[in-house]
Amino acid sequence: MSPDSRKIRLVMKMRSAGVSDTRVLAVVERIPRDLFTPPAFQDKAYEDTALPISYHQTMSAPVVVALMTQALEVGDRQKVLEVGTGSGYQAAILSRLCRRVYTIERYRDLLNDAEERFKELGITNITSRVGDGTFGWPEQAPFERIIVTAAATDIPPLLGKQLADGGIMVLPIDDGAGGQSLIRVRRHGSEFDTEDIGEARFVPLVPGNEPRD
Ligand code: SAH
Secondary structure, eight states: OOHHHHHHHHHHHHHHTTOOOHHHHHHHHHSOGGGGSOGGGGGGTTSSSOEEOSTTOEEOOHHHHHHHHHHHTOOTTOEEEEEOOTTSHHHHHHHTTSSEEEEEESOHHHHHHHHHHHHHTTOOSEEEEESOGGGOOGGGOOEEEEEEOSBBSSOOHHHHHHEEEEEEEEEEEEOSSSOEEEEEEEEETTEEEEEEEEEEOOOBOOOOOOOOO
């Protein structure tokens, strides 16, 4: 099967999984997932499967990326914070839908590789740094949208603080029974309305010990 027909098959899979936002589907078609996929898994780049990257981390399955992106309801004037850059695939998708993506990764090597890929694709609206994403990016807050691509036990409080009023955050949360739920949080002033939007399976969000500022 040619790469193009694999891509079409993947987009059809996204549609049947409930991805109806045509902007999201169009961006998935434009961003080459094979560029983010490790050499050993090139044949799986357009399969709907999570794939291992370095440091025992994984890049999410593409349907999950599309569903999370859709749930985030990203607008082209918005600033988006991503915690957990990983391969950079999710950040690249977001970069085509918003004004600027700020993305944080705890492994420098993963981030370096992701930055190379952004350069190769001519993406100039992603700002990235190494660090503990549970602290967010206070210098750039507030963010209209926040996405966390590693599972936390609860909503990291500093991320809640850095979410703009009216903003949306999407993140996987441990359900306490060995599973994870994908949660969408909407902020209204000091209220955070949460909604369970499905099951998830992410690597854990590992809090570091960066000093608070
Ligand atoms: N969004 C990624 C998938 C990332 S997997 C993609 O599209 O490929 C989750 C990533 O979160 C891993 O790379 C892991 O190193 C990172 N991570 C885990 N805890 C973190 C933390 N506290 N701060 C920043 N990154 C973290």
